[in-house]
Amino acid sequence: MPKAQSGFKKLSREINLSVIGQYVDYLVEKQGVKNIFVNGTTGEGLSLSISERRRVAEEWVTKGRNKLDQVVIHVGALSLKESQELAKHAAEIGADGIAVIAPFFLKPQDKDDLIAFLKEVAAAAPALPFYYYHIPALTGVKIRAEELLDGIQEKIPTFQGLKFSDTDLLDFGQCVDQNRQRQFAFLFGVDEQLLSALVMGATGAVGSTYNYLGQKTNQMLEAYERKDLSSALNYQFCIQRFINFVVKLGFGVSQTKAIMTLVSGIPMGPPRLPLQRASKEFIDNAEAKLKSLGFLSLTDLKNGNLETSS
Numbered sequence: 001m002p003k004a005q006s007g008f009k010k011l012s013r014e015i016n017l018s019v020i021g022q023y024v025d026y027l028v029e030k031q032g033v034k035n036i037f038v039n040g041t042t043g044e045g046l047s048l049s050i051s052e053r054r055r056v057a058e059e060w061v062t063k064g065r066n067k068l069d070q071v072v073i074h075v076g077a078l079s080l081k082e083s084q085e086l087a088k089h090a091a092e093i094g095a096d097g098i099a100v101i102a103p104f105f106l107k108p109q110d111k112d113d114l115i116a117f118l119k120e121v122a123a124a125a126p127a128l129p130f131y132y133y134h135i136p137a138l139t140g141v142k143i144r145a146e147e148l149l150d151g152i153q154e155k156i157p158t159f160q161g162l163k164f165s166d167t168d169l170l171d172f173g174q175c176v177d178q179n180r181q182r183q184f185a186f187l188f189g190v191d192e193q194l195l196s197a198l199v200m201g202a203t204g205a206v207g208s209t210y211n212y213l214g215q216k217t218n219q220m221l222e223a224y225e226r227k228d229l230s231s232a233l234n235y236q237f238c239i240q241r242f243i244n245f246v247v248k249l250g251f252g253v254s255q256t257k258a259i260m261t262l263v264s265g266i267p268m269g270p271p272r273l274p275l276q277r278a279s280k281e282f283i284d285n286a287e288a289k290l291k292s293l294g295f296l297s298l299t300d301l302k303n304g305n306l307e308t309s310s
């Protein structure tokens with residue numbers, strides 16, 4: 001049945017907008033997550049067409065109305081024009097902010113090149129808060145965030161903050177330290193190290209694991225707020241045990257999607273090529289680990305969450 005199979009695969013890699021409304025409710029009610037970063041790494045934003053990205057953004061904004069606090073749309077692209085189109089669109093649909101990664105094929109050579117690009121994107125949505133999404137391991141653009149932030153508000157008046165997905169806590173700490181007088185958001189994006197980043201002055205977090213460990217992470221944040229560092233560390237270690245376990249099995253966006261399906265019961269579907277679905281072996285191992293750490297209760301599993309196509 002090679003034909004049927006290829007038809008199935010093709011279909012299953014299309015976007016299923018119909019689950020987004022349900023997923024908003026799940027995140028708010030079950031994970032305590034009310035701020036959403038759309039079309040980023042986990043959402044495979046860079047693997048979608050521009051029209052798909054527009055539709056996904058619209059669906060999140062529409063379904064999140066009166067339920068979510070903020071919906072920030074990632075609008076980074078290799079083409080400045082496409083990025084501007086998405087920025088303008090985000091403003092039109094009433095998103096709360098836009099974020100942009102560094103263009104990663106023909107790369108900016110230095111801070112000034114990168115700022116020049118970001119500035120043009122930000123100008124396409126002059127009323128929207130602008131975030132730079134620093135993720136050097138994926139973009140290959142290693143310009144330090146601390147350097148980029150120096151004087152950025154003069155160039156980009158809507159600059160609101162940084163989503164920092166890197167393990168360099170010297171760079172992150174200096175972003176905070178050098179901008180104390182400004183009301184920037186310093187959003188940390190390495191979930192297994194969030195507690196260290198909080199100590200450095202992170203004002204929030206954006207990450208893939210909050211899809212299914214949102215509640216646990218909120219407990220860590222609450223413990224940190226009440227200065228109960230030993231409880232906060234216990235939560236962080238617990239989260240680390242899970243991430244450390246899956247990293248050893250091979251952990252990426254495909255595996256994240258499978259775990260999201262498993263924990264939420266809402267079918268996330270397979271990733272889009274070149275990514276391949278997570279293996280059954282990975283899913284079984286991850287499930288056993290989630291259970292042994294108490295991250296997955298039996299009631300969560302009542303629907304028998306096998307990944308289905310979407």
Ligand SMILES: CC(=O)N[C@H](C=O)[C@@H](O)[C@H](O)[C@H](O)CO
Nearest residue numbers: 041165189190191192207208209
């Ligand atoms: C490379 C990547 O996907 N980074 C995510 C956020 O940016 C993180 O949330 C990680 O998935 C997470 O920290 C697990 O390593």
Ligand SMILES: CC(=O)C(=O)O
Nearest residue numbers: 040041042206207208
């Ligand atoms: C994890 C994250 O922040 C993203 O999907 O872009």
